[in-house]
Amino acid sequence: MLERVGAHAGGREDTIAPEPFALARDAAFPRPVANVLEFNAPVHENWNIVHTGMLVPEAHQIYVCSDNCLRGVVLTAAEMGASGRFSGVTIEEHDLLEDNLESVTIEGVSDVIERLPARPPAVMVFLVCLHHFVGTDVDYVYHELERRFPDVFFMRCWMDPIMQKTGITPEQRERKAMLDPIQPLPEDGRLVSVVSDDLRLPDDSDIARLVSEAGFGLRQVQDCATYDDYLGLGASTLFLTRSYFADWGLRKAAARLGRRALYLPPSLSFEGIDAGLARLAEALGVPAPSTREAREEASSELDALAQELEGVPVAIDYLAANHPLELARTLIEHGIDVRRVYMDAVSAEERDALGWLRAHAPELELWSTIHPKLRQLPRDAGDGWLAVGPKAAWFLGTSHFVNVIETDGAWGYSALVRIARLMREAWAAEKDARALVPRKGLGMPCVCQLPR
Amino acid sequence: MRQAYQILPVYTGDVSGVCSALFELGGMVVIHDPSGCNSTYNTHDETRWYDQDSLIYISGLTDVDAMLGDDERLVGDVVEAVRQTSPRFVVLVSSPIPYQVGCDFAGIARLVEEHTGTPVRYLATNGMHDYVRGTGIAFEALAGLVADAAAKADAATAAPGGRPRRGRAVNVLGMTPLDFAGGNAPASVAAFLEAHGFERLSCWAMGSPYEEVMRSGEAALDLVVSATGMRAARVLHERLGIPYVVGMPTQGFSDALAQAMEATLEDGACRDARQDARRAAIMRRADGGEPDADVAFVGEPVQMGSLAAALAGAGARARVVSLLEDTSKLMDPALGDAAVRGEEEASSALAKADVVVGDPFLSSLPGLGGKPLVRMPHLALSGRQWLLEALDPMQVNIVELVGRARAAQAAELAN
Numbered sequence: 001m002l003e004r005v006g007a008h009a010g011g012r013e014d015t016i017a018p019e020p021f022a023l024a025r026d027a028a029f030p031r032p033v034a035n036v037l038e039f040n041a042p043v044h045e046n047w048n049i050v051h052t053g054m055l056v057p058e059a060h061q062i063y064v065c066s067d068n069c070l071r072g073v074v075l076t077a078a079e080m081g082a083s084g085r086f087s088g089v090t091i092e093e094h095d096l097l098e099d100n101l102e103s104v105t106i107e108g109v110s111d112v113i114e115r116l117p118a119r120p121p122a123v124m125v126f127l128v129c130l131h132h133f134v135g136t137d138v139d140y141v142y143h144e145l146e147r148r149f150p151d152v153f154f155m156r157c158w159m160d161p162i163m164q165k166t167g168i169t170p171e172q173r174e175r176k177a178m179l180d181p182i183q184p185l186p187e188d189g190r191l192v193s194v195v196s197d198d199l200r201l202p203d204d205s206d207i208a209r210l211v212s213e214a215g216f217g218l219r220q221v222q223d224c225a226t227y228d229d230y231l232g233l234g235a236s237t238l239f240l241t242r243s244y245f246a247d248w249g250l251r252k253a254a255a256r257l258g259r260r261a262l263y264l265p266p267s268l269s270f271e272g273i274d275a276g277l278a279r280l281a282e283a284l285g286v287p288a289p290s291t292r293e294a295r296e297e298a299s300s301e302l303d304a305l306a307q308e309l310e311g312v313p314v315a316i317d318y319l320a321a322n323h324p325l326e327l328a329r330t331l332i333e334h335g336i337d338v339r340r341v342y343m344d345a346v347s348a349e350e351r352d353a354l355g356w357l358r359a360h361a362p363e364l365e366l367w368s369t370i371h372p373k374l375r376q377l378p379r380d381a382g383d384g385w386l387a388v389g390p391k392a393a394w395f396l397g398t399s400h401f402v403n404v405i406e407t408d409g410a411w412g413y414s415a416l417v418r419i420a421r422l423m424r425e426a427w428a429a430e431k432d433a434r435a436l437v438p439r440k441g442l443g444m445p446c447v448c449q450l451p452r
Numbered sequence: 453m454r455q456a457y458q459i460l461p462v463y464t465g466d467v468s469g470v471c472s473a474l475f476e477l478g479g480m481v482v483i484h485d486p487s488g489c490n491s492t493y494n495t496h497d498e499t500r501w502y503d504q505d506s507l508i509y510i511s512g513l514t515d516v517d518a519m520l521g522d523d524e525r526l527v528g529d530v531v532e533a534v535r536q537t538s539p540r541f542v543v544l545v546s547s548p549i550p551y552q553v554g555c556d557f558a559g560i561a562r563l564v565e566e567h568t569g570t571p572v573r574y575l576a577t578n579g580m581h582d583y584v585r586g587t588g589i590a591f592e593a594l595a596g597l598v599a600d601a602a603a604k605a606d607a608a609t610a611a612p613g614g615r616p617r618r619g620r621a622v623n624v625l626g627m628t629p630l631d632f633a634g635g636n637a638p639a640s641v642a643a644f645l646e647a648h649g650f651e652r653l654s655c656w657a658m659g660s661p662y663e664e665v666m667r668s669g670e671a672a673l674d675l676v677v678s679a680t681g682m683r684a685a686r687v688l689h690e691r692l693g694i695p696y697v698v699g700m701p702t703q704g705f706s707d708a709l710a711q712a713m714e715a716t717l718e719d720g721a722c723r724d725a726r727q728d729a730r731r732a733a734i735m736r737r738a739d740g741g742e743p744d745a746d747v748a749f750v751g752e753p754v755q756m757g758s759l760a761a762a763l764a765g766a767g768a769r770a771r772v773v774s775l776l777e778d779t780s781k782l783m784d785p786a787l788g789d790a791a792v793r794g795e796e797e798a799s800s801a802l803a804k805a806d807v808v809v810g811d812p813f814l815s816s817l818p819g820l821g822g823k824p825l826v827r828m829p830h831l832a833l834s835g836r837q838w839l840l841e842a843l844d845p846m847q848v849n850i851v852e853l854v855g856r857a858r859a860a861q862a863a864e865l866a867n
Contacts, residue, residue, distance in 0.1 A: 067465040068547065
């Protein structure tokens with residue numbers, strides 16, 4: 001249910017919010033600014049379903065969709081130099097008249113597989129919104145494909161953005177499908193796996209340290225070089241993820257495998273980090289770790305940063321941090337002048353952070369990144385600003401920005417320290433936003449030629 | 453299977469085509485779509501998005517809206533966005549789901565227009581066609597507006613055809629970054645017109661503001677530089693009697709094109725100058741022996757046909773292969789042209805070629821089999837993949853490029 005706070009809240013009623021931002025004191029939950037016609041900024045460093053799917057080694061992706069939908073994903077694969085692991089089947093009008101898209105899906109996917117230079121061990125088939133709306137018999141499609149290609153594991157994925165706002169999202173379904181091939185192997189009671197996350201967890205992260213100190217081995221999906229390596233994750237005793245989008249599928253997979261699963265939200269508040277580490281310790285069967293030293297190190301970094309940035313306005317975006325409001329709170333608590341957060345929805349995990357900001361930083365501006373007026377507003381705030389994230393950099397027109405997504409894979413206090421250091425570096429040296437932010441899938445290879 | 457793509461990406465879709473055509477004209481385009489169309493367009497199909505503002509949005513269609521046929525949200529959102537951003541006009545386009553559920557766009561357009569007083573049109577896309585269709589129908593709609601305005605001018609002067617006409621004024625039809633991403637194509641075509649004593653009246657639609665485009669009815673001639681301009685050319689010819697010439701001024705063909713334009717000014721007949729030039733080259737060759745090479749030009753047929761015309765004049769057998777929709781009338785099988793669908797047909801069409809000219813993605817087609825490829829990156833196919841290598845086709849010396857490619861292959865074989 002929507003919660004409206006204050007007289008000027010930008011929550012949805014019958015009209016578009018006149019301004020593309022709301023003050024924290026007025027911000028509605030979950031959407032500070034109403035979601036209406038959507039603008040799309042030329043900042044594309046976030047991962048999409050193509051990037052994520054490429055984490056399954058040797059798997060081939062096949063999208064069955066109309067031209068216009070196919071183009072974005074086929075060129076995503078091309079731009080990361082992975083065209084060889086990608087194919088498409090186009091849906092045309094006549095297909096809608098012939099049957100419920102079963103024929104074009106089965107024959108198209110079969111044709112692609114037959115023509116591949118080598119048979120992949122796994123194929124991710126992405127069906128789309130149209131398959132929902134014409135009532136495709138999805139089970140029949142996959143049964144037939146499995147009959148024709150018994151040596152291939154079919155991962156049942158979706159590219160159905162029409163469900164993005166009201167149901168299980170394509171990202172959630174994909175992450176579940178990516179776990180489906182993993183079967184229970186003899187359990188290694190000392191093996192923890194990190195699955196379904198886009199970016200690799202750094203070895204010095206709070207999670208990796210605790211796992212290691214508890215005497216467990218840690219395997220990450222990004223470390224799997226082959227499909228067999230990937231299937232080897234089935235020996236894990238505990239599966240971890242830091243991705244909200246993975247939690248739904250991981251819980252199902254863990255139940256199927258008879259193993260434990262743990263979702264550690266990418267919190268950037270001290271309390272949230274401590275809570276996450278305590279849950280991890282419990283899952284590992286060890287006492288909750290003392291975080292005093294890590295807190296002090298993070299505080300020390302942030303305090304020093306605040307001194308360096310005295311008088312410098314800071315903006316944060318949701319690409320740089322999955323919990324941007326928690327990051328804003330933590331920075332503000334340490335004396336950093338956070339003025340803006342660019343985000344379009346507040347997750348339930350950040351509701352407390354929003355409450356804190358309403359009370360303690362009521363003038364903080366929560367900016368939409370898709371409001372129609374953003375296309376026309378000047379983007380010339382300039383180099384006097386420090387942006388944490390590529391979208392904030394574009395909207396502000398600053399060359400001082402931290403160019404990361406998803407806290408660069410870091411988690412916990414080490415993530416805060418890393419962000420603080422990156423902010424210091426960003427303030428000290430300019431970057432060419434135009435050459436950087438339009439690229440797709442930061443962290444993946446990029447072989448395309450961006451405009452200069 | 454024709455619809456399966458393992459090697460080539462698909463061409464830019466019809467939705468992006470509309471957006472590209474109207475980008476610079478001060479209107480608003482609303483794509484009725486859940487998500488993705490806008491990102492695909494501005495990432496892969498539009499080189500102007502980072503620096504130049506244009507009111508192009510998606511509606512954020514949800515499953516519930518689609519299933520319940522709730523158009524009120526769309527109407528309300530567009531009306532409010534129009535009030536806040538003041539576009540000159542609004543265009544609604546459709547993606548697959550609104551098409552499939554039979555969304556009443558004509559009714560929605562009327563409602564928005566009633567509420568805002570801003571002209572609103574629906575352009576019938578569905579995401580299942582390529583950009584030639586989308587860009588073409590957008591320019592066709594513009595041509596309708598131009599013709600309407602001209603008709604009003606006629607009425608005001610109480611004499612059909614009484615509107616002012618400029619003797620050597622030319623509209624350039626069919627220019628968007630989708631086909632002209634390299635160099636400075638608007639400047640190149642303007643320079644060609646000036647060099648041959650023509651006046652550039654408008655350029656649809658790069659570098660011409662809306663007011664300039666709306667004066668297009670004053671032109672004596674339309675120059676169609678890509679397939680996307682054909683629909684508009686036909687409307688302006690049928691309704692205003694403005695004749696058109698098809699062709700792009702490439703090096704080695706531009707003089708022939710200028711002569712064709714002069715002839716059309718004289719007799720008022722529409723001409724396809726590229727095909728005429730290629731046929732003339734074949735006639736000349738009939739007296740002088742067999743061509744020394746088979747060169748296949750793959751891509752947008754007016755551009756590729758104009759390059760082929762330049763090469764045909766130099767003694768090669770130059771033919772055009774197009775995978776694009778709505779282009780078959782621009783192809784002549786008697787000249788060896790082939791309108792193909794899908795990568796298997798494309799591969800077959802290239803099997804007999806000695807040299808291929810086209811986008812670098814073609815190099816992976818089995819039909820190429822190691823043949824030399826003259827790389828001409830095409831934004832509408834490969835997006836940003838080789839964007840910095842994209843050439844202004846009017847500045848290309850195709851004879852030299854093909855010669856170099858053949859020489860390189862010969863040297864390789866010799867080694």
